[in-house]
Amino acid sequence: xxxxxxxxxxxxxxxxxxxxxxxxxxxxxxxxxxxxxxxxxxxxxxxxxxxxxxxxxxxxxxxxxxxxxxxxxxxxxxxxxxxxxxxxxxxxxxxxxxxxxxxxxxxxxxxxxxxxxxxxxxxxxxxxxxxxxxxxxxxxxxxxxxxxxxxxxxxxxxxxxxxxxxxxxxxxxxxxxxxxxxxxxxxxxxxxxxxxxxxxxxxxxxxxxxxxxxxxxxxxxxxxxxxxxxxxxxxxxxxxxxxxxxxxxxxxxxxxxxxxxxxxxxxxxxxxxxxxxxxxxxxxxxxxxxxxxxxxxxxxxxxxxxxxxxxxxxxxxxxxxxxxxxxxxxxxxxxxxxxxxxxxxxxxxxxxxxxxxxxxxxxxxxxxxxxxxxxxxxxxxxxxxxxxxxxxxxxxxxxxxxxxxxxxxxxxxxxxxxxxxxxxxxxxxxxxxxxxxxxxxxxxxxxxxxxxxxxxxxxxxxxxxxxxxxxxxxxxxxxxxxxxxxxxxxxxxxxxxxxxxxxxxxxxxxxx
Numbered sequence: 001x002x003x004x005x006x007x008x009x010x011x012x013x014x015x016x017x018x019x020x021x022x023x024x025x026x027x028x029x030x031x032x033x034x035x036x037x038x039x040x041x042x043x044x045x046x047x048x049x050x051x052x053x054x055x056x057x058x059x060x061x062x063x064x065x066x067x068x069x070x071x072x073x074x075x076x077x078x079x080x081x082x083x084x085x086x087x088x089x090x091x092x093x094x095x096x097x098x099x100x101x102x103x104x105x106x107x108x109x110x111x112x113x114x115x116x117x118x119x120x121x122x123x124x125x126x127x128x129x130x131x132x133x134x135x136x137x138x139x140x141x142x143x144x145x146x147x148x149x150x151x152x153x154x155x156x157x158x159x160x161x162x163x164x165x166x167x168x169x170x171x172x173x174x175x176x177x178x179x180x181x182x183x184x185x186x187x188x189x190x191x192x193x194x195x196x197x198x199x200x201x202x203x204x205x206x207x208x209x210x211x212x213x214x215x216x217x218x219x220x221x222x223x224x225x226x227x228x229x230x231x232x233x234x235x236x237x238x239x240x241x242x243x244x245x246x247x248x249x250x251x252x253x254x255x256x257x258x259x260x261x262x263x264x265x266x267x268x269x270x271x272x273x274x275x276x277x278x279x280x281x282x283x284x285x286x287x288x289x290x291x292x293x294x295x296x297x298x299x300x301x302x303x304x305x306x307x308x309x310x311x312x313x314x315x316x317x318x319x320x321x322x323x324x325x326x327x328x329x330x331x332x333x334x335x336x337x338x339x340x341x342x343x344x345x346x347x348x349x350x351x352x353x354x355x356x357x358x359x360x361x362x363x364x365x366x367x368x369x370x371x372x373x374x375x376x377x378x379x380x381x382x383x384x385x386x387x388x389x390x391x392x393x394x395x396x397x398x399x400x401x402x403x404x405x406x407x408x409x410x411x412x413x414x415x416x417x418x419x420x421x422x423x424x425x426x427x428x429x430x431x432x433x434x435x436x437x438x439x440x441x442x443x444x445x446x447x448x449x450x451x452x453x454x455x456x457x458x459x460x461x462x463x464x465x466x467x468x469x470x471x472x473x474x475x476x477x478x479x480x481x482x483x484x485x486x487x488x489x490x491x492x493x494x495x496x497x498x499x500x501x502x503x504x505x506x507x508x509x510x511x512x
Contacts, residue, residue, distance in 0.1 A: 012156070013163040019140050020164075021171075023133045029171035034238075035129065036137065037164060038121040041245045042105065043141050044157040045078040046086035052077050069112060076251065078116070081108045090142055093135035099125035102134075115255065119244045158249045165207055165246065170412065181206060181281040181331070182367055184405075184415040185377075186213045189279050189329040191424040192359075192379060197227040198276030201321055203264040204314075205232035205257060208243035210279040215252055232257035233269045265313060266290045270321070278318045278328035284373050285333050286310040302350040306342030311335075316347075318380065319356065325383045327358075334362070334374035337459040349457040352396070352449060356380050359397040359427055362461040364405045366413040376461075379427070389431040396452060397430045398461035399423055399444045442468030 024032045052075055056066035065071060072079040082088065084105035092101045102124040110116050124134065162183075169180035190213045202210045211230045218225055230252065234240040240259035247254040258269035291307035294300075299320040305313040311332055318328045337360065339345065351357055361377040368375060384393040404419040415423075426444050429435035439445045445465045455463055 013160045016160060017164060017167050020137060023137050025133065027128060029168055033168040034121040034123050037161060037242065037245065039137060039141050040157055040161050040164065041249055043086055044249045046080055047157065048077050049080040078109065079112045081112055084108045086142065089138060093138045096131045098131050098134050099129060119241050161246060161249050162212065181209050184420065185331065185367060186210055188415060188420045188423060189377065190214055190217045191420055192427050193277055193279060193327055193329045195228060195277040196223050199229050199231060200277045200279060201231045201270065201273065201275040202280045203233045203317065204280055204282045205234050205243055206239055208246040211247060211252060212250055215250065230256065231270050231273055231275065233264050234259055235261055235263035264317060265294060273321055274323040275321055276323055276326050278321060281331040282314040284371055289313060303343055303347035305347065306344060308342060312344055312347045322382045325386050328380045330378055331375050332378055334376050337376055345457065352452055352457055355384055355393040357396050358384065360459050360461055361399045361423060362402050364402050364413050366411060390433050392431055394449050395446050397427060397446050398464045399426055400461040400465045441466045
């Protein structure tokens with residue numbers, strides 16, 4: 001009797017995405033994301049509000065007032081006015097003016113919660129958004145999440161929000177990648193830096209994935225969320241709004257995540273800040289970064305970066321903001337590992353000789369949605385002799401991870417949890433005092449700075465890790481005989497196919 005095939009139920013976020021995407025119809029993903037993510041956010045703050053509202057109602061005999069805004073502020077919960085509550089919007093879901101009701105709700109919430117001022121989308125009354133589809137979307141988001149236990153609903157909505165950010169980035173393709181760093185890359189950066197305690201900065205923070213993952217990491221390792229504080233900056237206002245919502249839905253304090261359209265180089269929002277960790281994915285090879293206005297800037301301690309590329313400006317901006325024992329992990333275009341144009345080689349040499357570069361990880365291709373440019377991770381430490389880790393100040397760890405990961409579609413690759421563990425464990429074993437590290441040919445090598453100098457300060461991991469060891473039992477004669485036999489078979493097959501083609505051609509009668 002044939003075994004019954006086990007049916008694996010699809011996760012809620014995937015089901016929800018498929019249904020929401022079906023309702024998108026002819027609206028661009030770039031526009032539609034604000035509609036869907038705005039509604040998920042609205043649902044989240046309604047859930048949190050309703051839970052506290054019910055508790056305050058039960059405590060009215062003790063003097064609690066469920067309509068007192070201060071009660072909500074004290075519990076770090078957003079106050080939601082009556083006409084903005086989810087139940088009210090559900091009651092209007094079939095109304096042709098539902099879009100206006102939602103826009104008004106967003107306005108009302110911003111007025112009652114100053115931290116959200118200018119953050120929430122008011123795009124729901126647009127003509128290209130079908131009111132019927134919008135009503136169905138409200139029902140979809142409401143029904144899918146209300147079925148969960150109320151104590152988990154906020155966490156669930158945070159997870160759905162994060163999943164949707166990734167899916168919209170995929171749907172948008174190149175442009176979507178500007179606000180979203182692939183989750184596996186963020187997880188790898190955080191797993192390697194281990195930001196348990198202190199200040200975390202991302203001066204090009206996109207939709208806030210670095211912060212979300214840092215908080216997750218602390219929670220998963222039984223740390224105290226209050227032990228880390230976050231600082232960020234973003235030059236794209238639309239992306240900054242997504243970031244503020246993404247953090248709010250997680251209950252993360254986003255008061256120090258700033259926006260200005262000039263960006264971190266020309267208008268550093270945290271000019272005097274020194275942090276314990278920097279985790280970032282700056283835009284690759286940016287040419288219009290304002291470098292011509294900053295030739296004498298105090299941040300360029302290791303050399304003035306060229307006006308035609310911001311790569312080495314970002315590196316020095318990060319170092320400038322690190323505390324004396326601070327660490328940074330960031331993504332850069334692979335070209336920065338070898339470039340010598342416009343003084344970049346001299347800056348890289350100065351960074352290496354100063355003992356700042358801890359580790360370089362060569363990433364697989366196709367990880368990033370917005371570019372096909374190969375990328376690498378850099379890990380920098382201001383003080384590699386501070387006693388917390390093994391003294392590796394005269395060495396650099398190179399990891400070549402180009403062959404890791406798997407394709408999720410023809411143009412996008414992901415790192416699996418095992419890949420992330422393999423890379424981060426290698427790093428920790430190398431730098432931790434009690435770590436057991438060994439070079440692995442083709443994958444990792446701990447290299448003295450003198451050797452890096454011999455290779456002209458090039459930081460490409462492939463130059464140092466070598467090739468993987470071949471299996472000991474490899475037999476050349478045996479393998480040659482196999483290949484020869486295989487080739488003979490292919491020649492036979494070619495002859496057979498040629499004969500077949502000629503026979504078929506002969507059967508074709510040409511009309512006279």
